[in-house]
Amino acid sequence: MTRWTVLSAASVAAVLAATALVPVVSAGDGDNSLLERARAVFQPLPKDAATTAYPLTADRVELGRALFFESRVSTDGKQSCANCHQPMFYGTDALATSVGNQGRALPRNVPTVFNTALQFVQHYGGNRVDVEEQAVKALMSPLAYGNADLAAAETRLRAIPGYRDMFVKAFPGEAEPVTARNWGVAIGAYERTLITPAPFDHFLEGDASALSPQAKRGLDKFMAVGCSGCHSGATVGGQMYQKFGLTRDYWLATGSTEKDLLKGRDKGRFHDTKNEADAFIFKVQQLRNVAVTPPYFHDGSVATLSEAVRVMASLQLGRDDLSDADVADIVAFLESLTGAVPANFAAVPSLPPAPYRN
Ligand code: HEC
Numbered sequence: 001m002t003r004w005t006v007l008s009a010a011s012v013a014a015v016l017a018a019t020a021l022v023p024v025v026s027a028g029d030g031d032n033s034l035l036e037r038a039r040a041v042f043q044p045l046p047k048d049a050a051t052t053a054y055p056l057t058a059d060r061v062e063l064g065r066a067l068f069f070e071s072r073v074s075t076d077g078k079q080s081c082a083n084c085h086q087p088m089f090y091g092t093d094a095l096a097t098s099v100g101n102q103g104r105a106l107p108r109n110v111p112t113v114f115n116t117a118l119q120f121v122q123h124y125g126g127n128r129v130d131v132e133e134q135a136v137k138a139l140m141s142p143l144a145y146g147n148a149d150l151a152a153a154e155t156r157l158r159a160i161p162g163y164r165d166m167f168v169k170a171f172p173g174e175a176e177p178v179t180a181r182n183w184g185v186a187i188g189a190y191e192r193t194l195i196t197p198a199p200f201d202h203f204l205e206g207d208a209s210a211l212s213p214q215a216k217r218g219l220d221k222f223m224a225v226g227c228s229g230c231h232s233g234a235t236v237g238g239q240m241y242q243k244f245g246l247t248r249d250y251w252l253a254t255g256s257t258e259k260d261l262l263k264g265r266d267k268g269r270f271h272d273t274k275n276e277a278d279a280f281i282f283k284v285q286q287l288r289n290v291a292v293t294p295p296y297f298h299d300g301s302v303a304t305l306s307e308a309v310r311v312m313a314s315l316q317l318g319r320d321d322l323s324d325a326d327v328a329d330i331v332a333f334l335e336s337l338t339g340a341v342p343a344n345f346a347a348v349p350s351l352p353p354a355p356y357r358n
């Protein structure tokens with residue numbers, strides 16, 4: 001039975017109130033009206049995610065690209081960003097939950113690094129303010145790079161002589177540029193270039209033929225059902241927190257067994273804030289490239305996109321009445337969010353040699 005959960009967020013109340021009784025029908029009002037309504041909710045991707053605080057220079061991006069693929073700064077010599085955010089899987093590892101340092105299990109599914117710099121915070125619980133902080137903190141995570149502290153990571157980094165020149169060029173004028181902080185700024189600069197424009201962007205820019213008729217119906221339904229109340233903006237998500245399991249408990253709906261429950265539930269943002277009000281609050285995940293980055297949700301519990309759409313409709317909007325055609329249309333729209341793998345990510349760089357150290 002549906003269990004209604006009250007959440008203070010006014011936006012969700014508005015989403016539910018506005019959509020509870022709306023049948024899933026295509027408005028059938030032509031391309032111009034659909035485009036106008038879509039433009040009120042979504043924006044095309046920018047060409048990069050540079051900001052005044054984090055400007056991009058070619059030297060910084062080149063260094064960041066090398067460091068992204070660098071595994072020798074980890075304690076087991078195997079962890080690099082690319083170990084879990086892989087070029088052949090659209091910046092994910094295609095596992096339900098990831099495996100890290102010394103084969104240790106990570107608790108969550110790997111999201112893509114494409115377009116991620118445009119999200120309002122990083123990680124499912126939002127405990128990293130931006131991609132720069134995310135890259136620095138990974139150095140000390142026992143599950144990722146495993147360094148005891150940042151100084152240990154810097155020692156490993158400085159032991160690879162070829163990087164010094166690259167850091168000097170990327171951070172001119174600094175007395176000691178080879179630092180953990182600059183590691184974060186350089187990797188962040190690289191991530192800020194990993195933007196993947198897709199057919200949906202061409203549509204938003206005015207090319208009505210960029211979407212198939214089915215994808216257009218899906219876009220219409222995505223907005224009519226209320227998905228876009230949470231998944232909006234240039235990244236179609238990644239702009240706010242919401243409860244996962246708003247109208248029905250998430251664990252009951254995904255067919256989890258008692259054994260799963262005993263493993264302990266991931267309470268999302270609660271783990272970072274320790275505030276009960278944050279229990280089961282997650283960042284609304286961005287949906288760019290979602291069709292090519294299964295499995296789905298923070299625990300990778302859902303295998304296919306059509307199932308993920310059904311789970312969302314049921315748990316976030318109380319809608320268990322979507323037809324197979326509705327779901328197929330929404331999936332066709334989500335497929336229009338798939339862009340090309342950026343050329344500077346598809347090809348793997350050669351890294352500077354260094355004397356072997358364990
Ligand atoms: C051992 C696997 C592993 C390694 C190594 C790793 N990551 Fe991740 N990454 C993950 C997982 C799992 C998550 C989800 C964590 C969460 O949300 O709590 C994640 C999340 C992220 C996010 C946030 C994405 C989002 O949608 O919120 C970014 C950005 C990111 N990683 C970049 C990097 C960078 C840059 C490096 C290298 C410095 C790196 N990762 C190394 C597994 C890994």
Ligand code: HEC
Nearest residue numbers: 227230242244282283284285296297298308309312313316
């Ligand atoms: C009330 C807010 C809200 C609404 C409405 C909503 N979502 Fe979500 N969506 C979320 C949150 C939060 C997550 C992250 C859940 C998690 O992984 O723990 C998410 C995740 C997803 C994912 C998985 C992304 C991934 O990479 O794992 C898909 C797909 C998705 N939503 C599609 C939809 C569709 C389609 C609709 C409409 C039927 C919809 N959502 C409605 C909040 C919402």
